Amino acid sequence: MGDAVSIQTPLPFTEGRLKVIITGAAGRVGRGFAEFAASRFELTLLDRPGVDLSGLDAYGRTDHCDLADLPRLTRLCRGADCVLHLAADSNTAAAWESVLASNIVGTYHVFTAGKRARCPRVVFASSVHAVSGYAPGRQITPDAPVNPGNLYGVSKCFGEALGRYMAEREGLTVLAVRIGAFQKPEAAREPDSDWMIGTFVADQDLYHVLERAIRIQGIRFGIFHAVSDNWFKRLDITATRELLGYEPAHDFMRLSPHFKELFTDLPHGHSPSPSGAGDTAE
Ligand SMILES: NC(=O)C1=CN([C@@H]2O[C@H](COP(=O)(O)OP(=O)(O)OC[C@H]3O[C@@H](n4cnc5c(N)ncnc54)[C@H](O)[C@@H]3O)[C@@H](O)[C@H]2O)C=CC1
Ligand SMILES: O=C(O)[C@H]1OC(=O)[C@H](O)[C@@H](O)[C@@H]1O
Structure with a gap:
């Protein structure tokens, strides 16, 4: 994470019920995080007009807002401590027009709204696809x-770059969390997917990273990787562990019925490295 590696740890975390705006709150990550975060933060849960927000009102205030509507986004951000920006066209094969509207223009509007409303922090949901072009x-x-594997990944690189600019030049603090393949642990059933082995992130593991990204002090900008404690980690999580205090609880191989039997006699953390894959860069 570039500059942050020289930071002395541990860094402090802001306690208490911070006011957090969540965009894309009706999506897969948003709904689960809202439930996890309701007792920890004062939430405003946003999604685009027409999206069903029912059920979310148990976790905070709900409202509709399209990312295209900068004035409305700005009003909604007033008084908030942080925007957790989850809204996006999350389809890795999304059409460019949609990527442009939601992920590029929409993300610009979220950062700009945060700045205009004096909301000091944006936590940006980036993706492993910002670097999925690597072998x-x-x-x-x-x-x-950055080495995006698709145009969706390109849009996540844009969000990271914009976040850095907004942090270095416009006074925000920005944490970009590169999310792997988000799933509930009980859904980790794909028989032999190389992609899932390396990128799986269990829902609760991700929620802990997001909470810590919202609370950490002393970082102006950082990119943090969020995958579970997988046998092979496509994304290195050293900085997430050391700076955010991330302690992942899950490992795709241990959850998958296909691989579980291989691990019965091995204590956690002492698995042999699979050939061609391991915790060190090639
Ligand atoms: N689910 C995953 O495995 C991963 C997700 N991510 C990122 O994390 C974030 C959340 O992902 P999911 O919850 O899975 O996505 P999702 O597709 O389930 O939810 C995204 C939400 O954003 C809303 N949205 C889209 N365009 C909008 C617009 N123009 N204005 C207002 N709202 C809009 C949608 O209505 C939807 O409810 C996304 O930014 C995604 O790119 C990154 C890596 C992996
Ligand atoms: O590639 C993956 O596994 C995931 O990565 C993402 O960034 C996408 O938003 C999500 O739809 C995919 O499932």
Whole structure:
């Protein structure tokens, strides 16, 4: 994560019920995080007009807002401590027009709304696809040059770059969390997917990273990787562990019925490295 590696740890975390705006709150990550975060933060849960927000009102205030509507976004951000920006066209094969509207223009509007409303922090949901162009089996550290595997990934690189600019030049603090393949642990059933082995992130593991990204002090900008404690980690999580205090609880191989039997006699953390894959960069 570039500059942050020289920071002395541990960094402090802001306690208490911070006011957090969540965009894309009705999506897969948003709904689960809202439930996890309701007792921890004062939430405003946003999604685009027409999206069903029912059920979310148990976790905070709900409202509709399209990312295209900068004035409305700005009003909604007033008084908030942080925007957790989850809204996006999350389809890795999304059409460019949609990527442009939601992920590029929409993300620009979220950062700009945060700045205009004096909301000091944006936590940006980036993706492993910002670096999915690297060869399979290679582990990627947060300081590797971006290498998106699709146009959706390109839009996540844009969000990271904009976040850095907004942090360095416009006074926000920005944490970009590169999310792997988000799933509930009980859904980790794909028989032999190389992609899932390396990128799986269990829902609760991700929620802990997001909470810590919202609370950490002393970082102006950082890119943090969020995958579970997988046998092979496509994204290196050293900085997430050391700076955010991330302690992942899950490992795709241990959850998958296909692989579980291989691990019965091995204590956690002492698995042999699979050939061609491991925790160090090639
Ligand atoms: N689910 C995953 O495995 C991963 C997700 N991510 C990122 O994390 C974030 C959350 O992902 P999911 O919850 O899975 O996505 P999702 O597709 O389930 O939810 C995204 C939400 O954003 C909303 N949205 C889209 N465009 C909008 C617009 N123009 N204005 C207002 N709202 C809009 C949608 O209505 C939807 O409810 C996304 O930014 C995604 O790119 C990154 C890596 C992996
Ligand atoms: O590639 C993956 O596994 C995931 O990565 C993402 O960034 C996408 O938003 C999500 O739809 C995919 O499932």
